[in-house]
Amino acid sequence: MISFKKFLKDIGISGVAHISNTGKNIILLPVLTKTLGAEPYGIWAQMLVTVTILMPLALLQLEYSMTRFLSAEKNQKKLRKGVYSIIIAMMISAVAFSLFIFIFANPIASSLFGGIKNTIFVQITALILFLTTLDQIIFRYFISFDQIKKYSMLLLSQNIFEIIIVSFTVLNGYGLLGAFLSLVLIRLGIFLIGVPIIKSQVSITTPSFSLLKHYIKFSLPLIPFNLSMMIMSSGDRYIIGYYLDPSAVGIYSASYILGSVLSFLYAPISTVFFPTITRLFENKDDAMQKYLTFTFKLFLMIGLPALFGIAVLSKQLLSILTTSIFVGSFIIVSIIAIGDLFFNLSNMFSNILMLFKKNNLIAFSYIISAIINITLNIYLVSLIGIIGAALSSVITYIILFSIISFFSFREIKFEWDPLFIVKCIISSSIMALVIYYLGLSGLMGILFSILLGIGIYFGFLILLKGISKNEYYLIKNIVSKKR
Structure with a gap:
């Protein structure tokens, strides 16, 4: 039986690492935009989007097979064979994808990175893709085998060093090239640290092609699933770049970072969620439905x-973190945030469907949604610009959530309380009204508004009895005691 206390503590530990990830994006945003400008930041954003889209393909989605089939495996020989079969397959795939980007750097730069003059950045992107994929293999190993502390320490270290070294190179005149090479150095370092740790736990052995065939059969439908997911979350940058210019990509990307705050909040939950419910499912533990109910409630409690x-603070945040050219896009932040809520809920329900090996159904749902997203983006971006991309996202994610949640509840039902959601919305509305009418600006004003908002929200949620006594004491116990 996996305890709720450990489940929440693991979420908290990984949450610290993911806070650093969001902190990195927020800190580097003004460093890059104010020092380099909108167009270079647009190239930086295109690099990040390219890596984000292609990395899941390079992984062959075998990280899901590692979690689904090996996280509860007791046979050590099969475990060793399985781990190294997956790792070697993913490394070979990463080499192939990176070489493709490097070889076709000129046409990619011409169509997506603002011209052939930026070919060097595409070539470095190929190297960043390769190293990022290797790092992700290491991260997924630690997540699959319930080593959240090691995962969190590596991710935290990566983010801290990226903040320091990227900021140093940019602020000292090394420009965008210095920022790109900084990522190469840091992600190589993470790989060199992670490999010896894995070798000390699972001795190297030859891969098993029969096991790999079984794992690929499971993961293959997840390739179009994850590609579709990346297209929906990142593909709009390419369409904006095609119809508009790199500056528009940079402006939209800055707003997207702030609007994706809910992904940041869901990231530590998702890190722990799928491995936990997999072990419960494999062990036929009756507590699984309670974990599903609790996780759904936890995400809405912090997400709403x-x-x-973010809706009431978006303009102030953009004015602090960027230049005046970015501030006018503050409405996009709110639209993106709404879509992000449904996007992350869709991913949660997709994990549930994976337990029942409904990967083809997941892939079909995401492919249909990606097609809708691309169609809407092409039409709306060409018609009304970057706000059209934001509207395309929110419409698509609502459709996706409706499909995925419907099929998920057909497989397994768990309790969800509509009244609790209403209480969260009421408490959030009161909080937002207070922050809006206070109208505080500046860094300290925003920090005070956030802290005040947290107090107001949870105060009203407790008054409305949105949190039970058992949940209150569980959280209090976790915060006040060490593991």
Whole structure:
């Protein structure tokens, strides 16, 4: 039986690492935009989007097979064979994808990176893709085998060093090239640290092609699933770049970072969620439905106030973190945040469907949604610009959530309380109104508004009895005691 206390503590530990990830994006945003400008930042954003889209393909989605089939495996020989079969397959795939980007750097730069003059950045992107994929293999190993502390320490270290070294190179005149090479150095370092740790736990052995065939059969439908997911979350940058210019990509990307705050909040939950429910499912533990109910409630409890909060603070945040050219896009932040809520809920329900090996159904749902997203983006971006991309996202994610949640509840039902959601919305609305009418600006004003908002939200949620006594004491116990 996996305890709720450990489940929440693991979420908290990984949450610290993911806070650093969001902190990195927020800190580097003004460093890059104010020092380099909108067009270079647009190239930086295209690099990140390219890596984000292609990395899941390079992994062959075998990280899901590692979690689904090996996280509860007791046979050590099969475990060793399985781990190294997956790792070697993913490494070979990463080499192939990176070489493709490097070889076709000129046409990619011409169509997506602002011209052939930026070919060097595409070539470095190929190297960043390769190293990022290797790092992700290491991260997924630690996540699959319940080593959240090691995962969190590596991710935290990566983010801290990226903040320091990228900021140093840019602020000292090394420009965008210095920022790109900084990522290469840091991600190589993470790989060199992670490999010896894995070798000390699972001795190297030859891969098993029969096991790999079984794992690929499971993961293959997840390739179009994850590609579709990346297209929906990142593909709009390419369409903006095609119809508009790199500056528009940079402006939209800055707003997207702030609007994706809910993904940041869901990331530590998702890190722990799928491995946990997999072990419960494999062990036929009756507590699984309670974990599903608790996780759904936990995400909405923190996601809804974040949505309202980012809506009222978006303009002030953009004015602090960027230049005046970015501030006019503040409305996009709110639209993106709404879509992000449904996007992350869709991913949660997709994990549930994976337990029942409904990967073809997941892939079909995401492919249909990606087609809708691309169609809407092409039409709306060409018609009304970057706000059209934001509207395309929110419409698509609502459709996707409707499909995925419907099929998920057909496989397994768990309790969800509509009244609790209403209480969260009421508490969030009161919080947002107070922050709005206070109208505080500046860094300290925003920090005070956030802290005040947290107090108001949870105060009203407790008054409305949105949190039970058992949940209150569980959280209090976790915060006040060490593991």
